[in-house]
Amino acid sequence: MYVSKLVVVVSAILFSVAAWSQSPYQKADNTWIQISGTIASVSANSFVMDYGDGTITVTMDEHDRDATEYQLVPDDKVTVTGLIDDDFYESTSIDARSVYVQNIGTTFYSSVVDQDTPKFTFSLPVEISEVTVHGTVTSVNPAANEFTINSAARLLTVKTDAMSYDPLDNEGYQQIKVNDIVSVSGQMDRSLLEGRVLEAEYVSSLYSAR
Template sequence: MPDDSWISISGTVEAVSPNAFTLDYGDATVIVEMDDNDRDADGYKLVTGDRVTVDGMIDDDFFEATSIEASSVFVENIGTYFFANPVDDETTRVQRTFAPVTYPIIEGATSIQGTVTAIDREDETFQISTGTRLITVAVDEMTNNPLDDEGYQQLETGDEVVATGTLDDRFFEGRVFIADYVTTMANRQ
């Protein structure tokens, strides 16, 4: 099964190397890989202190090595996106980017996009498959809970969603993401 869940993480560049940088998202750091020869940033190099938003796929490396291969990086101080090669050299996945970034970038702000594979209405959680792993999204703290019996938004298995919240240690330790908002991109009815 192919990886199909996307993530967008905002934070501050902590360290830079030729093919990667360390992103501080508030609670901890994640290594962001983006080869210089793959991106269109010939005129700009990231520097420590840049505030950025990174878009990429969730794969095994994301949890095992706390690293992500970026498909795009938005740099706040120049208001510009830099994109990796549209077809990744390690796999044949097509690049995809979230909606435009809003100012200011908020450290730790994260969005995860994927298909709902399971719902537990009693625990107020649902799962998104990353191809080989599952991510649990908790919605019990949301004002408009998409798993209760009230309101317009009612999630079902198969819906494509974007869950937005703040990245913290629970995500890497237990693959649990606490959502502030959930947007339904497509219903599978």
């Protein structure tokens, strides 16, 4: 799993979801695509994703997706960004450059990410919330179900009590710690602390300081 391109991702521009989400079978070989769906089956260095209108094979080295720590399983919701591989002698597939796994709030990056990789941020494979911010975790308070991030030189409190899992406990793959870099999507509570409290719906770990 590569995090060396983190600055590229965090400082990236946002691409239109509609432009990225067309059928992979309608795109030319070696063109970029971002597409969301659920995992149908998993093998050593690839998985089959159901994107709603069909299925597509996604290839990514199991070491890049940290398979020793987290095993992808059928029904995992993911967003895949990568290149169409439409070899004349083989069926169309996606050569993944990143895979965002919703239920652990983590994006895995391919070891082949380089300067030719387009600059973008990742849309979540579910409803996009009203606010999405990036920042570095400065404090964690599991008892209060909240943590603080420094985003654009401004402190923001993130409440996690409305999330479907607890990213602050010591269980599961995602365990938010101080100095982690995260992307948080949710609802801004403007009635509290002049809008500096974010009710998180999804937390994506961009970099783990552990």
